[in-house]
Amino acid sequence: MQMDADMKVGMDTDREEIKTAPVIISFVVAGFIGLFSETALNMALNNLIISFGIHETTAQWLTTGYLLTLGILVPVSGLILQWFTTRHLFITALIFSIIGTFIAAIAPSFSVLMVARVVQAVGTGLLLPLMFNTILMIVPPQNRGKMMGIIGLVIMFAPAVGPTLSGLILKNLSWHWIFWISLPVLVxxxxxxxxxxxxxxxxxxxxxxxxxxxxxxxGFGGVVFGFSSAGEGGGWGSPTVIITLAVGLISLILFALRQLKMKQPVLNLRAFQYPMFTLGLVMVVLCMMIILSSMILLPLYLQTSLALSTFAAGLLLLPGGIINGLLSPVMGSLFDRFGPKWLVIPGIIVVTAAMFGFSTITVDTSSAFIIGLHIITMVGVSMVMMPAQTNGLNQLPRELYPDGTAIMNTLQQVAGAIGTAVAISILSSGVESYMNSVDDLTNPMNQLLAFTAGVQKAFVFAIIIAAVGLVFSFFIKRVNVDQPEA
Known part of the structure; x- marks a missing residue:
């Protein structure tokens, strides 16, 4: 039996009493800086390796630790949202973000910076589910597309400008300034x-x-850590990867079985009973795999195959990110008017075509071609992500909003880890396969061609993921937002 909505979350606050604009602005500003610092630091990894005298695999823990913290915290965010008020959670999330950012700004060693990243991740892990849940509560279903589009602008724009701005910062200042610049905005x-x-x-x-x-x-920690470790070079045969994935998968099965038997589950998996929520979740997960695998493949290709600097590579990827961010509110408004089907299906077709184009890139491919394909990819993604997500969440009853947002945010993190790990594995396999077919292993040109061949094969994986998304997209239907929420 499903519990009464009042007992479940007490979500009876009148929408008319809420001043929507200031609440959304608070989330937008906080979310932008949180997501900006996440990708901005990735561009500083080489500087950190030199500054701290650490190995590349050690430096990657700054990303892995961040993802791992999110993977652990976000699944229980649905429970946290039912224990604390919106104000208390927002203030707590910002305090964690500010403390983490300050520690990172003054970090004298890698271990201190690692602690700072975990503290930052706690802030982000609290903020993102809270942001989505709050929008579901204060914005009527028929207007959610536009509002989700505005949030989508932040979610996509911040990571897009992060590498470029950090490249500019690193060109003139130390990596500490990535955090010093973020700190006053968080305050x-x-x-x-x-x-x-x-x-x-x-x-x-x-x-x-x-x-x-x-x-x-x-469960979630093991899966995220396992896939992240495989993607960082541990390889799928590594005992660490095998053990953590096995523990993670077994724990997830036991977790799911336990939630289905409980009257008051920590994460209510009954949200999966709503078909458009499940379908929207699938589309979001597939898109995240495509986006994050592309975000790791393209910078590597630009810096290795085309021999561009970090800053130049960031600039090439900036137009697509900006266009995606600007289109998110537009796609949200179109969703409110026309529903998801006429956006999601053309969008995933566009993404599939772009991935096919990326699978043909060579060492002679022009920068303009890469910029064009990246823009096309981001246009397609903007047509898929927010419409599919909003349509899915719209189908849930009010008492399942915290659980729905927790499931969405959690599986996005897992999808990111999986997409990145598989892409890097295919890239490495492609490089090895090409080098085994040549006679002169010491020829730098062969090494360059091998890397490019690996990138091509990794984008074939993205084509397959997009094709799967295309099949699912034909089943998406608009949720009737006028029906009473049971």
Whole structure:
């Protein structure tokens, strides 16, 4: 039996009492800086390797640790949202982000910077589910597309400009300034939120099941860590990868079985009973795999095959990111008017075509061709991501909003780890296969051609993922937002 909505989350706050604009602005500013610093630091890895005298695999822990923290925290965010008010969670998330950013800015060693990244991830892990849940609560279903589009602008624009701005910062200043520049903006977001953030839910403090939290931690943490380790060069045959993936998958199965039997689950998997939510989740997961695999393949290709600098590579990828961000509100408005089908199907076709184009790139491919394909990819993604996500969340009853947003955000992190790991594995396999077919292994040109061949094969993987998405897209239907939410 499904519990009464009032007992579940107490979401009876009148939308008319909420001043929507200041609440959204608070989330937009905070979310932008959180996601900006995530990708901005990736461009500084070489500087950090030199500064701290560490190995590449050690430096990658700055990304892996961040993803791992999100993978552990986000699944239980649905429970956290039912224990604390919107204001308290927002302020707590910002405090974690500010503390983490300050520690990173003054970090004298890698270990201190690693701690800072984990603290930052706690802030982001609290903020993202809270942001989506709040929008679902304060924005009527028929207007959510446009609002989700505005949030999509932040989610896509911040990671897009992160590498370019950090490249500019690193050209003139030390990597510490990536965090010093972010810090005052986070403080502004906190002060703004203290004045304007309103409570949109009433905490009901459901029972906490420690066994479920342990299984969730082992499950999602193990899967994210396993795939991240494989993608960082550990290889699929590594004992660490095999053990962590096995522990993760077994724990996830036990976690799912336990949630389905509980009257008050930590993460209510009954959200999967709603077909458009499940279908929207599939589309979002597939898109995230394509986006994040492309985000790691393209910079490597631009810097290795085309011999561009970090800053130049960032500039080439900037137009696509900006266009994607600007199109997100437009696609949101079109979704409100026409529904998801006439956006998602053409969008995934566009993405598939772009991935096919990327699979043909060579060492002689022009920068203009790469920019064009990246722009096409980002246009297609903007047509798929937010419409599919919003349509899926619209089908959920109010009491499942926290669980739906937690599931969406969690599986996006898992999809990112999987997409990145598989892409890097195929890239490495492609390089090895090409080098085994040539006579002169010391010829630099052969090494360059081998790397490019690996990139081509990795984009074939992206084509397959996009093709799967195309098949699913034909089943998407608009959710009737006028029907009473049961």
């Amino acid at each position: 502004f977001a906190l002060v703004f939120g203290i004045y304007f953030m309103q409570d949109v839910t009433k905490p009901t403090k459901p029972k906490i099941d420690l066994v479920s939290i342990l299984l969730s931690t082992l």
